[in-house]
Amino acid sequence: MPEEITYDPDTATLHVGAGQISPVRPEVWAYEVSGWRVVKRWFDYRKKNPAGRRSSPLDDINPKEWSAEFTTELLQLLNVLTLCVELEPEQADLLERICSGPLITVTDLELGKVLPVSPGSRKPPTAESPNAPTLM
Structure with a gap:
């Protein structure tokens, strides 16, 4: 299990x-x-001695080996960050x-009937409302 990156x-x-892993753009790093x-x-959450707050003994149970899944995740992360850059x-x-x-003014909003x-629009949605949040 690696200790540093x-x-x-x-x-x-x-x-x-x-x-x-190469090439990795400096902006991605x-x-x-x-x-x-x-x-x-x-990486800090996946290294040999992971970072993070410890709140129970379960936090001390960590992988003993670097998995292929970690490598795949890291390559995907680098890809996403490259696309962002x-x-x-x-x-x-x-x-x-x-x-x-141009800025949208209060007058623009009034003319557009937004203000x-x-x-009726100031009331929170009711439980029966189609836009009401639901618990899953």
């Missing part, structure tokens, strides 16, 4: 214990969501067009 930017190689590096975080220029362009576009909100 590292990245070599010179060879674009991700080292998972004794194994390696560095990809963050809410301040968390995604690949590192994913590739979309970033389009996302930046879209955000720029939205931010530089004022009707009293």
Whole structure:
């Protein structure tokens, strides 16, 4: 079971214990969501001594070997993150067009009959309502 994951930017190689995956783009290795590096975080929960809060003895039961399923999951994660990185220029362009576009005003909403909100629309849905949440 691997204990650490590292990245070599010179060879674009991700080292998972004794194994390696290449090529991995530097942006994929560095990809963050809410301040968390995604690949590192994913690995930290699957390494020899997993990260995470311990709340019961069950938390100490962990795999003893790196499984083929872990490898498949990691490759899928790297693929998804690569696709996200590739979309970033389009996302930046879209955000720029939205931010530089016209604003919707209160007057626009009033002319469109969106405002004022009707009293019937302010009530929470009833249990019989087709849009009411249901417990599964």
